[in-house]
Amino acid sequence: FVAGFAGRGLFSQVDELIDYMIQHNCRPNELTYKTIVDGYCKAKKYKEAMDFVSNIKERDASCDEQSLHRLALRVRENVES
Numbered sequence: 001f002v003a004g005f006a007g008r009g010l011f012s013q014v015d016e017l018i019d020y021m022i023q024h025n026c027r028p029n030e031l032t033y034k035t036i037v038d039g040y041c042k043a044k045k046y047k048e049a050m051d052f053v054s055n056i057k058e059r060d061a062s063c064d065e066q067s068l069h070r071l072a073l074r075v076r077e078n079v080e081s
Helices: 002-007 011-023 030-042 046-059 065-080
Strands: none
Touching (some): 011 046, 030 046, 046 065
């Protein structure tokens, strides 16, 4: 579902799904977040992608700093290409 929503630019649905997952103890992993970041970048919504990465820690305390760094780097690489 995450890939489908993100790939179609349905980011409000992505947010709802991520919140649902976290509330029901189904923690998103780095691949899930990468898929969302890629969706934002595909839609050329780079600021929104960085905002999403910046807010992950507030939503999901289990996400580690290395993962956040890799996700932010992924956005930067898309901006530069």
